[in-house]
Amino acid sequence: MAQTSVIDDAALQGVIDALAAQGYAVIAPVVRDDAIGLEPISGIGDLPRGWSDVQAPGRYRLEQGHCDPGARFGTTVGPQSWKRFLHPPRQVLWTARRQADGGFAVSSGASDTTEGHAETAPRRQAFLGVRACELHAIAIQDRVFRSGPFADPGYAARRAATFVIAVECGQAAETCFCAAMQTGPAASSGFDLALTEFPERGEFLATAGSERGAALLASVPRRPATDEDIAAARATVARAAAMQTRTIDTTRIRERLQAQPQHPLWESVGERCLTCGNCTMVCPTCFCTAVSDASDLSGETAWRVREWDSCFTLSFSHLHGGSVRRTNAARYRQWMTHKLANWVDQFGTSGCVGCGRCITWCPVGIDITEVAGAFTVAEDA
Ligand code: SF4
Ligand code: SF4
Structure with a gap:
């Protein structure tokens, strides 16, 4: 099954066409509102050719001139993650409609009178351009939603209807640290097909990761990969790893954070934090939701909606008598300690x-x- 070939731009278009012919909506990075968004595409011409993202704390810009002008995957990750297609931001769980006899008929998912993503009949979707860190994020959400006590049949159905094409990074943003977390930049598993781009020659090293990926690869023009092609792909990924300047020392980070819930660092971060929840919305692994009920103005139709929630809101931890995390520091500590420990x-x-x-x-x-580094120093001091 592990089949490695070289395909060119025309063959990549062939991959997109073949997936579309099989009924997949092909979703990929596109330039949208001066950022990289994830949207359905019809061809390689929709990809963000020649664009790079310049990222820093609190800063994001798309610029030309930082990568090969032919690069279609010269950016890293944008504000959206694939999470929104597997674990949608808003889902109608059920709808109730008043009947002539005064009772209500309840049906699962959305109706034509409610907004939201229905639970039934997920569309076939192909993700093109999934980075290695995002493969790991999908695997994490799989563990949460496909097994264990909180398995979500809607997620499982969408996941089963998803074809994954990974693209290994040839560059890192200033904010990337996948190498430290051992989640990238090489794509090792969790894909049907993995690509490494050679933009200077309009080609990709293509590796099948599943039977259906191998079948798709076999359906487009390709040539066998040489040792030089494979070495060039490894050099591409090594360059992306070497560009990363941020790191987290994961050695004992769990113990360090769990042992210091009263550390003054939480207060100093809490003084800066606006509790806006942006970090949880953009995070590809955060999965918390809130459920609410609503009805139309006539009272004829009601529905139950599940929407992304954030541990940074006061209402998130509201129990009898109020929120148990009243301060910014307590909410930041909850988020970061959960993430890393x-x-x-x-x-x-x-x-x-x-x-x-x-x-x-x-x-x-x-x-x-x-912040994680400060805890390391605090413990070592
Ligand atoms: S909630 Fe706090 S840490 Fe998260 S994005 Fe907003 S200000 Fe930053
Ligand atoms: S906490 Fe979430 S958004 Fe932040 S670096 Fe980790 S995975 Fe990405």
């Missing part, structure tokens, strides 16, 4: 894959690597 207890891995989104999209530039 308690997640390991719950799910067996870190909840952070090092994508750097929470650093870039934090309006005040709070940097999870810097």
Whole structure:
């Protein structure tokens, strides 16, 4: 099954066409509103050719001139993650409609009178351009939603209808730290097909990761990969790893965070944190939701909606008598300690894959690597 070939731009278009012919909506990075968004595409011409993203704490810009002008995957990760297609931001769980006899008829999912993503009949979707860190994020959400006590049949159905094409990074943003989290930049598993781009020659090293990936690869023009092609792909990924300047020392980070819930660092971060929740919205692994009920003005139709929630809101931890995390410091501590420590207890891995989104999209530039590093220093002092 592990079949490695070289394909060119025309063959990549052939991959997209073949997936479309099989009924897949092909979703890929596109330039949208001066950022990289993830949207359905019809061809390679929709990809962000020649664009790079310049990222820093609280800063994101798309610019030309930083990568090969032919690069179609010269950016890293944008504000959206694939999470939105597997675990949608808003889902109608059920709809109730008043009947002539005064009772209500309840049906699952959305109706034509409600908004939202229906639970039934997920569309076939192909993700093109999934980075290595995001493969790990999808694997983390799989563990949460496909097994265990909180398995979500809607997620499982969408996941089963998803074809994954990974693209290994040839560059890193200033905010990336996947190498430290051992989630990238090489794509090792969790894909149907993995590509490494050679933009200077309009080609890709293509590796099948599943039977259906091998079948798709076999359906387009290709040539066998040479040792030079494979070495060039490894050099591409090594360059992306070497560009990363941020890191988290994961040695004993779980114990360090769990042992210091009263440390003054939480207060100093809490003084900066706006509790806006951006970090949780952009994070590809955060999965918390809230459920609410609503009805139309006539009272004829009601529905129950599940929407992304954030542990940074006061209402998130509202119990009898009020919120149990009243301060910004308490809410930041909850988020970061869950990500890097308690997640390991719950799910067996870190909840952070090092994508750097929470650093870039934090309006005040709070940097999870810097805060984690401060705890390391605090313990060592
Ligand atoms: S915590 Fe930050 S760096 Fe880690 S996966 Fe979430 S958004 Fe990415
Ligand atoms: S850490 Fe930054 S992004 Fe997260 S809630 Fe605080 S201010 Fe918002």
